Amino acid sequence: MKIISLVLKYFPARAEQVKAGVEAVAGAAVAHDDGAGRMIVVVEDGEGYAVSDSIIQVHQVADIMSVTLAYEYSDEALALEEV
Structure with a gap:
């Protein structure tokens, strides 16, 4: 599982x-x-798409001036340790 948060700046109108x-x-x-x-x-993330794809799509939304990655979590490293 991967979870990220983004901070967007956009035109208020x-x-x-x-x-x-x-x-x-x-x-x-x-x-x-x-x-x-x-x-x-x-x-x-979810079935059939990756967080990276979603980040790119958010960047392409009209009227957004900037996108900043504020937080990222992944439990993939935990799964490797458990094996």
């Missing part, structure tokens, strides 16, 4: 369009939107 675009990305969900142009997005 386009908040609804940005939110809809982000939530259309596989595994992505808006965790917080301050309404002033900053949004926190959580992305989880």
Whole structure:
């Protein structure tokens, strides 16, 4: 399992369009939107897609000025240790 969080800066007048675009990305969900142009997005991997693909798709959503990776978690190393 992989989970990441992103901090987005976007044009505030386009908040609804940005939110809809982000939530259309596989595994992505808006965790917080301050309404002033900053949004926190959580992305989880899933069947048939990778977190890296979802990050690229979030970058391509219209009206987003910047995307910053704020947090990353992976339990893959734990699985290797258990073997």
